[in-house]
Amino acid sequence: MGPRPPDRRSAVRMTRPNPRHVAFDVIRAVTAEDAYANIVLPKLLANTGLDGRDSALATELTYGTLRSLGTLEAILEAASGRDLDRLQADLVDALCLGAYQLLYTRIPTHAAVSTTVGLVKAAVSPRVSGLTNAVLRKVAARDLESWIDRLSTGDRIADLALRHNHPKWIVEEFESILGPDETPAALAANNDAAPVHLCAKPGRIDRDDLAAKARGEAGRWSPYAVYLHGGDPGRIKAVATGRASVQDEGSQLVAAALADAPLRGPDRTWVDLCAGPGGKTALLGALAAQRGAAVDAVEVQAHRAELVAKAAKGLPVTVHTADGRDFGVPGSADRVLVDAPCSGLGALRRRPEARWRKRRGDIDGLAVLQRELLSAAVELVRPGGVIAYVTCSPVVEETVEVVSAALGRPEVESVEPASITAVVPEAERGEFAQLWPHRHGTDAMFLALLRRTT
Template sequence: MAGPPRDPARRTAYDALLAVDTEGAYANLIMNRLLAERGLTGRDAAFATELVAGTSRLAGSYDLIIGAASGRDPERLDRPVLILLRLGTHQLLNLRVPAHAAVASTVDLAREAVGPKITGLVNAVLRKVAAHDYRSWTDRLSRGLAPREALAIRTAHPRWIVDAYADVLPEAELEPALLANNEPAPVTLAVRPGLAEVSELVEAGAGPGRWSPYAATWQGSPAELAAVRQGRAGVQDEGSQLVAAALPGPSTSSGDVDPWLDLCAGPGGKSALLAGLAKAAGTWLLAAEVSRHRADLVRSAVRGLDSVEVVVADGTRPAWRSGRFGRVLADVPCTGLGSLRRRPESRWRRDPATLDQLVPLQRALLHAALDAARPGGLVGYVTCSPHRRETVEVVEAVLAERTGVTTVAAADVLAGAGLPEPPDSAAGPYLQLWPHRHGTDAMFAAYLRVD
């Protein structure tokens, strides 16, 4: 019977990375499970988490380096071997692990996790990787390539994502925006309006947010805070908070007491925020989610709030009558290109074909949101993506097919809700946030008035 691993942190990271690569696991979820199962805490947990996140983010460029160092197509290597080489490469090139320790520990891990036959290959390849630093490797691999292809290698992004960012950003901001995706996102919390105040979190050692009046930043595990354990606050990116908190917007009429709708509510952070705001406005929120599992996450997020009803429903096949809601949020499924800091493996799982599947759904959901709003009602179309096909082009395509809908400038909506407009966030009349500008996920929001 095998005993405990010699190096629990590296073994946990290897097992998590193998599950991400071969089983389609999500890095953050598999790590949460493995850390709990194996009782890793403190420095070991932090080290294992960084190994998984960093290796996942830079996997594409690491594979090119491994290919050059080994003289082999990395895709032809057995997956466990490739995972071990990625893990060792990350330690060599982007962590403060001495080269001899990075190589020796990865060889030991290879012997333990896979078997002695591969240790020679792992040792030889990693010693060649250690001959250059990360910048030298990417410069060598980029030599003679077109500028954007070289940038893709240097910043560890697929070329199509580089092109998508280049389509909406000034050239001078392109590399900083991509590099920002390689920095871990800070832990940002959102208090549930009516259940907690930011001051409570600040008194416990948190820092106030920049843009959202409901936000606080935290160093450490959110579960250390009583408000989080009790469901009176939760983890939520500040940009995600801002686009939802703006939805009340400027008051239009006494009809503002009509109920509100969150059309794609899972996993529930925006619903929890909106439910509190709806109660303060004298109304309530219907939170609809097509997935039963995600609907359960919404119920967990809004526990303690009595101004919300959660239903399992397909937003494209409404279970409610048209023209009923005073405010509607359509936070539609998207590629997630705006949250690459938080989902390190996702950039290598998506491709342009994903857009062909998502865009028709996004348009259908925006149509459904507009149908659900009463005359004078406000609809927020939100994506965690800066890609034009998912943002401006969806909104413009839907507007071209409808009458009686008016775009409301995001600046006016924010002002009407008493919120600041972050500088350099205007994308025409819309809102586009960025990690490198605002420290948030790259959230997009368009606000539309039904006439």
């Protein structure tokens, strides 16, 4: 799915807040303008005053529709007998929103159809309201399972992609790593809403104290993690005052693994070469503070550097707006984190539209950047120092192949990520660590620990 033409990109004019109209406006912003749902939706919810059940419905319809676009479009083409590219783009978005309600929710058929027809009249054109009604009635004639059975081709990869709302190439990437038996569970996990994890910053608040105050639950793997089961994390006092933050448990684990890695020699200078937006930096800063160390946080984009500074406020962290490939004095760092820019295929639960925007060719350019950053880290770290190479992607070209290139240098050796693999079951990936949503409830974080020997 690429960006759709803007067509009539005017927002729905609402006489009163309406969750379906909010969802439509977000979907249009995403498909026509390449906006991000997780940025647009909160603003619209605040502007319209939607809260409670209406806010939850708008969120479910927005994220669910965006997550399922490829499958919804295949069903709509079959139901309408039309190539969707020949329809107005805003009409297609409205049809997808209606079809999602019919196939993926318990909203009654008459309500899903009538509200979508009303939406089309208001936001697209009254002239296509009859077409909208006819197409959605055909969609409603079958349930989701029946549509998938009808559209299945016998091509296993294509059928998995259809059933689990993923592009074929992502299914192929996951299967190359996990094998055919486990891939369906991994794809299904990407369609679940990501849980909210809090990080109790060490030295600022105790994890169990945070769990009690937030009415949450201590995490399974990270000694700093708290699972939040509901509510707005921003309203938790410890989060508002910077003693805790919202951070996936897997992200906590890989950052802490760098701090836990055995080190020879001094342990005062830590560097985060790709620091934005600052979650891992803040955790490293809190750990460094307890050891008399300090963190240099490097971020190439100025606005993201500002986010790092905000996340690490009050901690021994110095933020530098610079390119991590050209930073610092060679051999000066004791610990270096390379949280490399990546495809983000390990965090598809959090950005519902991301799977349809990514292209297989994107990975090639990212892999070049990742190798350059890791090479820079090898130059920056001193003999005896350690490097953590991290991606929120399991893809081989972004993980194992990048690290293998660094390990081809005679002065680099692998270090067992025991703080993860000894604690988290099924987290081993050869010499490295790999977390998964369907196995561990975290983002699919990859970690390699390396030591410079000479």
